[in-house]
Amino acid sequence: MASLELTRLWKLHETDEAILGLQKRAAALDGGKKFQEAAKILSAQIAAHPYRKAHAEALDLNLQLKSTEDKLKKLDKDLFGGSVTSTREADTLQKEIDATKRQRDRLTDRLLELEEGQGPQKAEMDDLQKKLDQYNAAAKKAHAEALVQQKQMQTEYADATKKRPELAKSINPGLLARYDGIRKKQGTGMARIKGGSCSACGMNLPEKTILGAKEDKVVTCEACHRILYFHEGL
Numbered sequence: 001m002a003s004l005e006l007t008r009l010w011k012l013h014e015t016d017e018a019i020l021g022l023q024k025r026a027a028a029l030d031g032g033k034k035f036q037e038a039a040k041i042l043s044a045q046i047a048a049h050p051y052r053k054a055h056a057e058a059l060d061l062n063l064q065l066k067s068t069e070d071k072l073k074k075l076d077k078d079l080f081g082g083s084v085t086s087t088r089e090a091d092t093l094q095k096e097i098d099a100t101k102r103q104r105d106r107l108t109d110r111l112l113e114l115e116e117g118q119g120p121q122k123a124e125m126d127d128l129q130k131k132l133d134q135y136n137a138a139a140k141k142a143h144a145e146a147l148v149q150q151k152q153m154q155t156e157y158a159d160a161t162k163k164r165p166e167l168a169k170s171i172n173p174g175l176l177a178r179y180d181g182i183r184k185k186q187g188t189g190m191a192r193i194k195g196g197s198c199s200a201c202g203m204n205l206p207e208k209t210i211l212g213a214k215e216d217k218v219v220t221c222e223a224c225h226r227i228l229y230f231h232e233g234l
């Protein structure tokens with residue numbers, strides 16, 4: 001059996017370990033960041049996708065086509081509406097009508113060309129969009145879960161930090177200072193003796209050290225300098 005003081009110190013150590021574990025868990029809390037990053041990459045891919053460019057061009061071409069057809073209608077009306085007074089004027093109008101028709105044909109050809117390529121591009125885009133929706137949903141879910149976890153951890157952290165001063169008060173100040181000094185250097189201040197080894201660093205402990213621990217002496221691991229705790233039940 002370890003001395004009562006070492007048992008109390010072990011309790012403090014367990015609380016400190018719990019606090020440390022909570023801090024690590026809080027720092028590692030992702031909250032859907034990985035999904036958010038993946039969604040960001042996908043969004044950029046979608047924004048730069050050729051389908052979008054082709055789609056924008058098609059919209060523009062359709063507008064141009066509409067105004068070209070309006071122009072043609074007006075020219076036809078001018079030509080055949082009875083306001084033309086000379087052959088020269090009629091020739092000029094006819095030439096303009098021909099040029100406008102050629103312009104209309106060019107626009108129609110380009111639109112057809114775009115439409116042909118749009119099928120597979122659209123399928124690809126839809127696929128990317130579907131993936132993006134999935135990532136966004138996963139990010140939202142992970143974020144909500146992280147909030148729940150965070151709240152839980154905050155409660156546990158508050159409990160542990162509240163408990164700590166009481167536990168620390170029960171330890172001899174000299175031993176406590178020694179323990180805190182090791183803790184600052186090593187992260188944790190104590191280790192168990194397990195199968196003749198230090199449970200923290202795995203170092204094989206000399207008989208003398210194990211015997212010392214069994215005799216309730218404050219002994220430390222030669223390798224990691226943590227205070228060793230021996231308990232039959234452990």
Ligand SMILES: [Zn+2]
Nearest residue numbers: 198201221224
């Ligand atoms: Zn050790």
